[in-house]
Each structure stands twice: as structure tokens, then as C-alpha cells.
Amino acid sequence: xxxxxxxxxxxxxxxxxxxxxxxxxxxxxxxxxxxxxxxxxxxxxxxxxxxxxxxxxxxxxxxxxxxxxxxxxxxxxxxxxxxxxxxxxxxxxxxxxxxxxxxxxxxxxxxxxxxxxxxxxxxxxxxxxxxxxxxxxxxxxxxxxxxxxxxxxxxxxxxxxxxxxxxxxxxxxxxxxxxxxxxxxxxxxxxxxxxxxxxxxxxxxxxxxxxxxxxxxxxxxxxxxxxxxxxxxxxxxxxxxxxxxxxxxxxxxxxxxxxxxxxxxxxxxxxxxxxxxxxxxxxxxxxxxxxxxxxxxxxxxxxxxxxxxxxxxxxxxxxxxxxxxxxxxxxxxxxxxxxxxxxxxxxxxxxxxxxxxxxxxxxxxxxxxxxxxxxxxxxxxxxxxxxxxxxxxxxxxxxxxxxxxxxxxxxxxxxxxxxxxxxxxxxxxxxxxxxxxxxxxx
Numbered sequence: 001x002x003x004x005x006x007x008x009x010x011x012x013x014x015x016x017x018x019x020x021x022x023x024x025x026x027x028x029x030x031x032x033x034x035x036x037x038x039x040x041x042x043x044x045x046x047x048x049x050x051x052x053x054x055x056x057x058x059x060x061x062x063x064x065x066x067x068x069x070x071x072x073x074x075x076x077x078x079x080x081x082x083x084x085x086x087x088x089x090x091x092x093x094x095x096x097x098x099x100x101x102x103x104x105x106x107x108x109x110x111x112x113x114x115x116x117x118x119x120x121x122x123x124x125x126x127x128x129x130x131x132x133x134x135x136x137x138x139x140x141x142x143x144x145x146x147x148x149x150x151x152x153x154x155x156x157x158x159x160x161x162x163x164x165x166x167x168x169x170x171x172x173x174x175x176x177x178x179x180x181x182x183x184x185x186x187x188x189x190x191x192x193x194x195x196x197x198x199x200x201x202x203x204x205x206x207x208x209x210x211x212x213x214x215x216x217x218x219x220x221x222x223x224x225x226x227x228x229x230x231x232x233x234x235x236x237x238x239x240x241x242x243x244x245x246x247x248x249x250x251x252x253x254x255x256x257x258x259x260x261x262x263x264x265x266x267x268x269x270x271x272x273x274x275x276x277x278x279x280x281x282x283x284x285x286x287x288x289x290x291x292x293x294x295x296x297x298x299x300x301x302x303x304x305x306x307x308x309x310x311x312x313x314x315x316x317x318x319x320x321x322x323x324x325x326x327x328x329x330x331x332x333x334x335x336x337x338x339x340x341x342x343x344x345x346x347x348x349x350x351x352x353x354x355x356x357x358x359x360x361x362x363x364x365x366x367x368x369x370x371x372x373x374x375x376x377x378x379x380x381x382x383x384x385x386x387x388x389x390x391x392x393x394x395x396x397x398x399x400x401x402x403x404x405x406x407x408x409x410x411x412x413x414x415x416x417x418x419x420x421x422x423x424x425x426x427x428x429x430x431x432x433x434x435x436x437x438x439x440x441x442x
Contacts, residue, residue, distance in 0.1 A: 061250065061251070062086050062087070062088050062223075062249075062250070062251040062252075063080075063086045063087065063251060063252050063253060064077075064080050064086070064087050064088070064251055064252070064253045064254070064255060065088045065089075065090065065241065065249055065251040065255070066080070066087060066089045066090065066254075066255040066257060067090050067091075067229055067241070067254070067255065067256045067257065067258060067265075068090070068091060068255075068256065068257035068258040068259060068395075069089050069090070069091035069094070069210065069224065070091075070095070070096065070100050070101060070210060070259050071096075071102040071206070071210055071398075071402070071403050071406035071409075072259075072395045072396065072398065072402065072406060072409050072410065072413070073089065073091075073255065073257030073395065074089065074095060074210050074213045074214050074406070074410070075129075075213065075406040075410025075411075076255055076257060076395060076409070076410040076414055077089040077217055078213060078216070078217050078220075078410060079410045079413075079414035080255075080414045080417060080418070081217060081221065082220075083414060083418055085417075085418070086223075087217075087222050087223065088222075088223045088251065089214065089217065089222060089224045089225075090225055090227050090229065091224075092228035092229075092261075093226070094226055095210045095214040095224075096209075096210035096211055099335075099371075100259060101259045101371060101372060101373070101374060101398055101402075101403075102206055102403060103206065103207055103371065104207060104281070104371055105206060105207065105316070105319060105322070106203050106204065106205055106206060106313050106316060107203070107204045107206050107403040107404060108147055108203060108204075108311065108313065108404070109123065109126075109130065109147070109201045109202055109204050110123065110149065110201050110302075111124050111165070111170055111172075111201060112147075112149045112161045112165075112172070112196055113161065113164070113441070113442070114156075114157040114160040115157075115164065116164075116441055117168070118425065118427065119401070119405065120164050120165065120170065122405040123201075124168070124170050125407070125408045126405055126406060126407040126408045127200070127201070130142045130204060130209070133209060133212060133213055133216070136212060136216060137208060137209075137212045139205070140205065141204060141205050141208055141209045142203070142204055143202045143203040143205070143295055143316060144200070144201075144202040145202040145295045145299040145300055145313075145314060146197060146198060146199045146200070146202060146299035147197075147198040147201045147202065147299050147300040147301065147302070148175075148180070148184060148196065148198075148300070148302075149195055149196045149198070149301070149302045149304055150189075150192050150194070150195030150196075150301070150302075150303060150304065151192065151193060151194060151305070152191050152192060153193050154193060154194060157304070157442070161196065162174065171198075172196055172197075172198060173196065173198075173199060174194060174195075174196060175195050175197055176193075176194050177189050177192050177194065180194075180195050184297075184298065185292075186293060186297070186298060186359065187301070187356060187357060188355060188357070188358060190355070191305075197299070201300070202300060203295075203313050203314075203316060204404060206403060209406075227243045227244070227245065228243060228244040229242065229244065230242045230243065230244060231264065231266070231267070232266075234268065234388065237389075238254065238386075238388075238389040238391060238392055239251075239252075239391075241254065252391060253392075253393070253417050254389075254391060254392045254393070255392075255393045255395055255417060256392065256394055256396075257395040257396060257413075258396065259334070259374050259398070260274070260276035260332075260372050260374040261334055262374065262382075262394065262397075266386075266394070269386075269430065270382075270394070272435040273376065273377065273382075273430075273433040273434070274375065274376060275331065275374070275375045275376075275377075275437055276332050276334055276372045276373070276375075277328045277329045277330065277373050277375060278329035278330050278331070278332040278337065278370060279328075279329055279371050279372055279373055279400065280324065280325075280329065280341055280342065280368065280369070280370050281322060281323070281369050281371070282322070282323055282324065282341070282345075282346060282365055282367070282368045283319055283320030283321065283322050283323075283366050283368065284320050284321050284323065284360050284363045284364065284366065285363050285364050286315060286320075286321060286359070286363060290359065292359070293314055293321045293359075293360070294314060294315055295316060298315075300312070300313045300314070301313075302326075303356060307442065308327070309325075309326035309327075309442065310325050310349075310352050310356070311323075311324060311326055312324065319367060320366045320367055321360055323349050323352070323357075324349070325345070325348055325349060325352070326400065326442075328373065328400075328437070328439065332372050334372055337370075337372070338370075339369075339370035341369075341370060346368070350362075373398070373400035374396060374397055374398060374399070375397065375399045375400065375439070376397035376399055376433050377433055377434035377436060377437050377438060378432075378438055378439060378440040378441060379399040379400075379439050379440055379441030379442070380397070380399070380427045380432065380433075380440075380441060381397050381405075381409065381428050382394055382395065382397040382433060383395055383409065383413055383416070383424070383425070383428040384424050384428060384429050384430045384431075385416065387430060393413055393417055394430065395409070395413050399439075401442075412425075412428075
């Protein structure tokens with residue numbers, strides 16, 4: 001939990017304002033910062049602890065089997081391993097594979113969530129571990145580009161975001177339209193009243209992050225295998241799972257973090273509560289020599305207009321500028337769903353760029369991807385015990401915004417598995433998941 005800070009909240013005077021100029025710190029804030037630094041030191045010491053934790057779990061029966069090596073499953077396995085558990089991590093196709101919700105290139109890491117303080121906290125608390133993992137990788141996992149979020153009017157979401165960040169002591173720059181235009185001239189600011197600049201956030205390289213974390217997990221003494229499982233039968237007890245190859249794998253506890261496959265693994269309880277939807281993202285090549293769209297000049301961004309959101313990222317690692325419409329698409333089967341980009345979606349994004357990034361509107365499409373969200377009824381995660389089996393935890397419903405929260409989710413789920421957290425956050429409970437979609441979390 002981040003301690004609340006006492007400070008004066010104001011708009012920064014210029015684009016070079018550092019964090020102390022955006023916040024006036026009190027003694028209480030300084031103490032909170034010292035506590036945060038201590039937490040960061042703990043994260044940085046993970047590598048030094050790996051040998052000790054690995055030796056602690058090399059003998060005896062597996063304690064936990066985690067099914068699904070996406071961002072939620074991998075971070076859960078990591079935190080369980082660090083707590084001294086003997087952990088087996090399974091995935092049917094491999095960490096962050098092409099059809100996984102954790103696959104693909106990049107994700108925005110932001111803390112702006114309106115009134116939804118729990119997601120602001122989770123995202124902020126995850127940053128140190130993302131930075132640590134980035135330092136373990138040969139190539140960057142976290143690009144500290146910053147994130148700009150902008151609005152057509154000063155709507156309730158804006159006020160709620162400011163209040164939550166003030167309460168938690170998280171820096172957030174509020175910029176009016178002239179300040180936005182001065183700082184980011186490559187964006188056309190027509191119809192925008194104000195925006196947020198989250199200077200300490202940025203972009204996560206999704207596939208690289210998950211694959212690196214699984215490597216760290218194995219190096220620290222965890223066990224990883226590629227294997228598909230057979231959906232469990234509703235028996236009276238649960239002490240093993242069976243693979244598609246016929247092998248029985250036993251453990252004391254189980255975590256199922258299967259992304260859009262969760263409804264297929266547990267159709268009776270999740271078949272009508274998690275909704276995989278088709279999502280299309282596109283990458284456009286800037287003109288040769290045009291450096292306005294490089295990470296040094298363009299942060300991650302989101303155009304938030306009464307719930308109709310377009311978002312994107314700079315030209316990271318020469319892949320092109322990413323642009324997408326954050327609108328729940330048609331239902332998709334993650335196994336056999338068509339992943340061919342649609343002409344209508346491309347046309348929709350180009351029409352948006354004519355208004356907001358005109359220099360890219362007619363540039364070549366260099367890459368596209370059809371992935372999926374696995375949505376809950378309202379956008380809240382599912383992090384709860386199975387209603388029949390106390391030793392089974394269900395993890396999923398990332399709902400298109402889950403990736404950035406991976407470290408905090410993994411820590412939360414590990415505490416559920418270990419019994420150190422016996423109370424389920426109501427918003428993460430299975431009971432709160434309805435059969436009709438009404439998205440509330442953005």
C-alpha cells in the first residue's frame with residue numbers, strides 16, 4: 001500500500017519540471033518516499049536471493065502448479081517461488097505465444113484510472129519490479145517514455161484521477177491545451193481541453209517481459225514445462241490435473257491463469273462470465289527521417305473522449321507507431337478465431353489519425369495484429385478461489401488493461417495461495433462477475 005502524502009497539487013510550469021517541482025513535499029511525503037525506496041531495494045535484491053530460494057524448493061512434492069504462463073501466471077509463479085514454494089509452471093504453447101493475451105509487442109503502463117484507486121495502486125506498485133526485470137533482460141522491457149492521457153472536457157474521470165493520485169501521493173502533471181501543444185506538436189489538439197502527463201510511466205515490451213520472467217523463474221529453481229491440460233472434471237476432490245498426453249500431475253494447490261481459455265477450462269462457472277473479444281492493433285511507418293514519433297519525443301498516449309478511446313505508442317525499436325481503437329470487438333474463439341485484420345478497422349484508425357496525427361494518416365501500414373481481450377462483465381479482474389475447491393485459485397479477466405498490473409497481481413494471488421491473504425477483494429471475486437457486459441473500468 002502506498003502511503004498518502006500531503007502536498008500542494010499544481011500544474012507544472014514548463015516541460016522540464018522535475019518531480020519535486022510538480023509536488024511540494026512534506027516530512028510525511030519524505031518518509032513515504034523512504035519506505036518506497038526500501039521496497040525498491042527489496043526488489044533489487046531478488047537476484048541475490050534466487051540461489052537461496054531455489055535450494056529451498058528442490059526437494060519433495062510440488063507445492064503449486066500454475067497453469068498458464070502469461071503475465072498473470074508467470075508473476076504468480078515467481079512470487080510463489082520467492083515465498084519458498086516448489087512451483088511447476090505450465091503452458092500449452094509457450095510463454096507469451098502468438099495467441100496469448102500477453103503476446104505481441106507492447107503495452108502502456110499508466111496509473112490514471114479515474115476513481116478506481118485499486119488499479120492505480122496496482123500499477124504504481126508494479127513499476128519497481130518491471131524496472132528490475134528490464135535490468136535483467138538483454139534488451140529493454142520498460143521504456144520510460146512517459147504517458148499522456150487527454151480529454152475533450154474536464155469530465156468526472158479527470159477529477160477522480162486527480163483526487164486518487166493526490167491521495168496516494170503519486171505524481172501527475174495536469175496540462176492545459178497550450179501546454180500539450182507546445183510539448184507534443186506532432187499531435188493535433190483540436191477539441192482537447194486538458195490532459196495528464198504521467199512522466200514516470202511508459203511502455204512495456206510484452207512478449208519479451210514474459211519470456212524473460214519465465215527464464216528468471218527457471219534460473220531461480222522453478223520448473224517450467226510446455227503441456228496442454230485436460231479440463232478438470234467436477235470431482236469431490238482436486239489433487240491432480242491431467243495433461244493432453246495422459247500424464248497426471250499432482251500438487252497441493254493449483255492456480256489457473258489461462259487468459260481467454262479460462263471459460264473452456266471451467267465452462268460451468270466461467271463460460272458465461274468471461275468474454276473473449278477480437279481486438280485489432282496497427283503499426284504505421286513514419287516518413288524517413290521524421291523523428292517526431294520516436295520515444296524521445298512521443299510518449300505512450302490515449303485519447304479519452306467520453307469512453308471512446310484510441311491509444312498508441314511511439315515508434316519503438318523501429319516497429320512503427322502503434323495505433324488502436326480500444327473498443328470491444330466481436331466475440332472470438334482463441335483457438336480457431338480468424339486473426340486477419342479487417343479493412344473496416346484499418347479505415348477507422350486512419351480516419352482517427354487524420355484528426356489527431358495527420359502526418360501518419362496516409363503512411364504505410366507495416367504491421368498489424370489481431371489479439372483478444374478476455375473481459376469480465378465490468379472490466380474488473382477475477383482473482384478468487386474456486387467455489388468448489390479451496391486449493392484452486394482462478395486468475396484472469398485482464399479485460400484489456402491487465403498487463404501492467406502483473407507484478408501486483410502475482411503478489412496478490414501468491415498471498416491467496418499461501419493463506420496469508422484470506423479476504424478476497426470484492427471487486428476481484430467470482431461472485432461479482434455477471435453474465436452481461438457493462439464496462440466500467442477504463
